[in-house]
Amino acid sequence: MSAARWRTSSYTNSEGGTCVEVADGVIGVVPVRDTKARWRPAVIVTAAAWLPFVRALKAGDLSG
Numbered sequence: 034m035s036a037a038r039w040r041t042s043s044y045t046n047s048e049g050g051t052c053v054e055v056a057d058g059v060i061g062v063v064p065v066r067d068t069k070a071r072w073r074p075a076v077i078v079t080a081a082a083w084l085p086f087v088r089a090l091k092a093g094d095l096s097g
Contacts, residue, residue, distance in 0.1 A: 037064060 037056035052068035056075070063083040064075040078086070089095050 039066070041068060 038058050039054045039056050042053040042055065054066050054068050054071075056064040056066075061080050063078045063080055065078060066075040067073065086095075
């Protein structure tokens with residue numbers, strides 16, 4: 034993961050809100066980590082599972 038290109042979620046804010054980063058360019062998987070705890074291991078999600086997850090979030094299907 035040291036060579037991963039991390040990008041911050043568009044939902045991250047400067048007030049300590051949702052702080053998630055995703056790594057691009059890793060074939061077959063999507064590494065996800067907390068921007069406030071970058072030293073912790075990333076959660077690795079299969080690419081096949083990531084797209085439906087993001088779609089569900091955007092549709093509001095996973096809201097608490």
